Amino acid sequence: MIEIKLSAKVEYGVRAMAVLAIYHQDGPLPLREIAEQEKISLKFLEQIFPGLRRSGLVHSVRGSRGGYVLSRAPAEIKIGDIVRAVEGPITPVDCLSEPHNDFCCHRKDECLTRQVWEKLRDRINDVLDEVSLDELVEVKPSETLT
Amino acid sequence: MIEIKLSAKVEYGVRAMAVLAIYHQDGPLPLREIAEQEKISLKFLEQIFPGLRRSGLVHSVRGSRGGYVLSRAPAEIKIGDIVRAVEGPITPVDCLSEPHNDFCCHRKDECLTRQVWEKLRDRINDVLDEVSLDELVEVKPSETLT
DNA sequence: TTAAATCCGACTAATTAACTCGGATATTGT
DNA sequence: ACAATATCCGAGTTAATTAGTCGGATTTAA
Numbered sequence: 539m540i541e542i543k544l545s546a547k548v549e550y551g552v553r554a555m556a557v558l559a560i561y562h563q564d565g566p567l568p569l570r571e572i573a574e575q576e577k578i579s580l581k582f583l584e585q586i587f588p589g590l591r592r593s594g595l596v597h598s599v600r601g602s603r604g605g606y607v608l609s610r611a612p613a614e615i616k617i618g619d620i621v622r623a624v625e626g627p628i629t630p631v632d633c634l635s636e637p638h639n640d641f642c643c644h645r646k647d648e649c650l651t652r653q654v655w656e657k658l659r660d661r662i663n664d665v666l667d668e669v670s671l672d673e674l675v676e677v678k679p680s681e682t683l684t
Numbered sequence: 685m686i687e688i689k690l691s692a693k694v695e696y697g698v699r700a701m702a703v704l705a706i707y708h709q710d711g712p713l714p715l716r717e718i719a720e721q722e723k724i725s726l727k728f729l730e731q732i733f734p735g736l737r738r739s740g741l742v743h744s745v746r747g748s749r750g751g752y753v754l755s756r757a758p759a760e761i762k763i764g765d766i767v768r769a770v771e772g773p774i775t776p777v778d779c780l781s782e783p784h785n786d787f788c789c790h791r792k793d794e795c796l797t798r799q800v801w802e803k804l805r806d807r808i809n810d811v812l813d814e815v816s817l818d819e820l821v822e823v824k825p826s827e828t829l830t
Numbered sequence: 831t832t833a834a835a836t837c838c839g840a841c842t843a844a845t846t847a848a849c850t851c852g853g854a855t856a857t858t859g860t
Numbered sequence: 861a862c863a864a865t866a867t868c869c870g871a872g873t874t875a876a877t878t879a880g881t882c883g884g885a886t887t888t889a890a
Contacts, residue, residue, distance in 0.1 A: 658811050665804050
């Protein structure tokens, strides 16, 4: 079994954003296209994108010939942004998201393990904020800058 | 909702090991004691400890006056050891644990996002292997070395 | 022999995850 | 105007996982 695991929503969300990054120039890209390319259920994608829009990472164009467009350049979008947009704040244990209560951990003054999870949370966020979308879709050596 | 989350098993496992570290000198400590101190169900702890034992982190003393003892000094036990003992190898997406198959991600040559999850996995392991049990139970300034 | 422990495996209840479904609404091309 | 193509919205469903329970067998010290 595995214990630190990304949800399918996050995985698909990042994959979908990567596709959007590739076709960034070509105007709005409908989810149908992304679904096809990445073999993801259209209906599931439809469920994922509202979060990305609310977080301002993409903007939507409704109606025929509509679709989604990145609202910033791929270089300005970090993987962490996507992950947080899809699922909310990243935190390894509930204890960290709530205001500290003494029942969270039952040792006298302070939760001993809390500091480890805090460190873990911070590092996870760091890693995810180090990589941006453009790095993800970087083309192979063949098409690097002239 | 949260997407990178430790299971209760891991959280309890680490807390329990911290208690064991504190009473390290005093011979075997029964789970009943730990359960009481940390307000964790005894039956649940009983389910967690076999994994810790099989990984060689603790050894058990059966029968009356029995319990569990750390098999190494707290300084030699990393949080990562505990996490892996309780739940198996740490990996953020299934794709990483299996031998690479082309259906894992549906882009032509290589999974673009894979590299990010690999980096994430490695960093998570790094963080968890940086902290050892003794750091976790380090006493407050009042009782630092004379 | 009794009490206190680990040990073992099955069972269950609750929650979450991963979709699915049906339709409403907006927009464009003809 | 109208059909086609999108996003949008919310509820429903199914499967998997998690968290925890339960009953009892085994081991051992006192």
